Amino acid sequence: MTAVHPEASRQAVEAALVLLERMGLSPADLAAVPQPRPEVSTFAEYVPVVSAEVSAGTRRAYGSCPGPAWETSSPPSNTRLTGHTL
DSSP states (O other): OOOOOHHHHHHHHHHHHHHHHHTTOOHHHHHHSOOOOOOOOOHHHHHHHHHHHSOHHHHHHHTTSOOOHHHHSOOOTTOOOTTOOO
16 A cells, blocks of 8 residues: 555545535445445355365375364354455
8 A cells, every 4th residue: 555645635535525515425425325245255165165276285284284263163154255256
């Protein structure tokens, strides 16, 4: 992320607020519109796919490790990997 001078940032926010006002909108109007989100895989769905793709040497090295934490605990059902799909 590029550092932005506070004055430039303030001016950008003011310009955006003026534009919104001219459009008859408020920041709250923008936040109220639901944003579509693509369906993505859960860790429990994605890790076996990745595991199947690693080399035999990697599988031997890490195969003796305990199972994933999500197999022994109950993560929220909406625990998703952002941007990764099966």
